[in-house]
Amino acid sequence: MGGATTRSAYEAQEYTGFMTYVDLVLQRLSTDGEREALIGGDTRLTRAQARDLLFRLADGLAQRGVRPGDGVAVFVGNTPEAVLLNLAVHLLGCRLVFVPPEPGRSELEALISKAEVAAVVVDPAFSTRIDGWHLQDLPGDAVERSPAPEFATVSYTGGTTGLPKLAVHRSGATSRWEAMKDMPPTNMLCNTLITHGSGVGTSLAALITGSKLVLGPSTFDADTFVRLAREEKITATIFVPPMLYEVLDHPACPGPQFLSVGVGGSPLAPQRLRQAIEKWGPVVYQGYGMTEAAAIAMMPATSVDLDRPETLRTVGKPNPAMEVETRDGDGDVWVRGPYVMEGYWGEPPLRETSDGWFNTGDMGHFDDDGHLYLDDRSKDVIVTGRTSDNVYSRLLDDFLITLPGIRQAAAVARPDEALGEVVHLFLVTDGQEVDFGEVRDSVIAELGEIYQPRGVTIVPQLPLTKVGKVDKRKLRAVFR
Structure with missing residues (x-):
């Protein structure tokens, strides 16, 4: 089950003495034991039951020879x-x-081998594509x-550019959770996979605050969300x-x-x-982060002003703990700070x-008040025209859905x-016929000649990655 674990530059640092998130979770699970903590499918666990199962799972790993510092790969879905x-x-x-979850069996085996793990744990109800x-x-x-004071997390990148890389974070990066421990509990619904950044963040936030954590299915379903929101009286959730x-x-x-609705993972139109604000009130906020660099910036719900349209486009001001810069003419966004990964497994650390410093792959700019705006992903910029001008596809996507009959768009x-x-253009319509000539003319009038679309494909839905992002790589592959 994978090769022996090897020590690396990522495992050579000293523990600094802070309290880890595991300590915080155990503290919470040790109080008010009959209160519900984890719900998924037909399983409902109280805090006492969750604490008991946590120790039993750790013992099961230890009995099978897993030791501190070993790598343990998990291939699991959304279950308590x-x-x-x-x-x-x-x-x-x-x-x-x-x-x-995205790669095929041979790619998964290659990724696990690259990660140098001592064990693999799988949930056959989620998938049988790998053994463990x-x-x-x-x-x-x-x-x-x-709880051990030192550990590491290796997270896969978003999966839109081929076989994911493995981003390494250490236990030091979890110190941010301590500021959350005194927040009031809520009823929280997790919509994304718990092996993805947003799902990890949701589940940890719930456990540390003593909230009731409800797990949506491993593949998002709006019908199920609506039902769970009603039945479990959900007051907090996070979407892509x-x-x-x-x-x-x-x-x-x-x-x-809802008391709190977060949106992250990719820019929001x-x-x-x-x-969303008109539907749910001033409780919707945007967060900016990624697998390699969490908690880069946030636009609090209280800062969004419907009478100031620019506040609907910004991802907010940088986290005070993070350095954020735009560089290199086109506005490449670079970040440095405690929530940035140490590097990719198998490659030299960023330090x-x-x-x-880490190049996020995003392109953006700051306004005079220090708010960050994301213009596009660098790989999604369309370079066109006799002078090779940049078309920012995100700007075009956002404009297209303001046109009659268009529900979703991807340029x-x-x-x-x-x-x-x-x-x-790939467009999802609301059923009425959309005139491409009118769409093209509207784009030119709003954004200029360089943005004019040269073709359109109407689709029933846009392809998504397993974590819910629009898969533009798959759309581009249509033309290869």
Whole structure:
């Protein structure tokens, strides 16, 4: 089950003495034991039951020979047992390796081999594409343990550019959770995979604050969200934009029951943010982060002003703990700070190659008040025209959904012999016929000649990655 674990530059630093998130979770699970903590499918666990199962899962790993510093790969879906498995790996002081759901079997095996793990844990109910210890067979005895002070997390990148890279974060990066421990509990619904950044963040926030954590299915479904929001009296949730759009378009979209709605993972169309605020009130905020660099910036719900359209487009001001710069003419966004990864597994750490700075792959700019605006992903910029001008596809996507009859839009580059690349649109409509000539004219009038689309494809839905982002790589592949 993978090669022996090797020590690296990522495992050579000293513990600084802070309290880890595992300590905070155990503190919470040790109080008010009969209160519900974790709900998923037909499973409902109280705090006492969750604490007991956490120790049993850690014991199951230890009985099978897993030791501090070992890598443990997990290939699991959204279940209470899986949430506690992730905690158990860190409780033992191990390196938790999240395995992405997108690649095929041979690619998964190559990724696990690259991660140099000592064990693989799988949930056959989630997928049978790789072999390993079955999660359901893992629990041992309820042996209580003190949390290890040092561990690491290896997270896969978003999966839109081929086989994911493995971003390494250490236990030091979890110190930000301590500021959350005194926040009031809520009823929180997790919509994304718990092996992805937003799902990890949601589940940890819930456990640390003592909230009731409700797990949505491993593949998002708007019908299920609507039902769970109603039945479990959900008051807090986090979306990636396509999920939010599906819920807003749902005929039974919940009313203003939420205290907090976060949106992240990719930029949110301003018109949709306005729609969400009008539906749920001033509780919707945008967060900017990624697998490699969490908590870069946030636009609090209280700062969004419907009478100031620019506040609907910004991702907010940088986290005070983070340095954020735009560079290199086109506005490449670079970040440095405690929530930036140490580097990619198998490659030199960032502190050795770039003094800790990381290029996010986003392009953006700041306004005079210090708010950050994301213009596009660098790989999604369309370079077209005789002078090779940049078309920012995100700007075009946001404009297109303001036009009548268009519900979702994705602009991508189509190869062209004369111009290098031209703009091609993939549109999801609301059922009425959309006149391409009118769309083209509207784009030119609003954004200029360089943005004019040269073709359009009407699709029933846009392809998404497993974590809910629009998969523009798959759309571009249509033209290869």
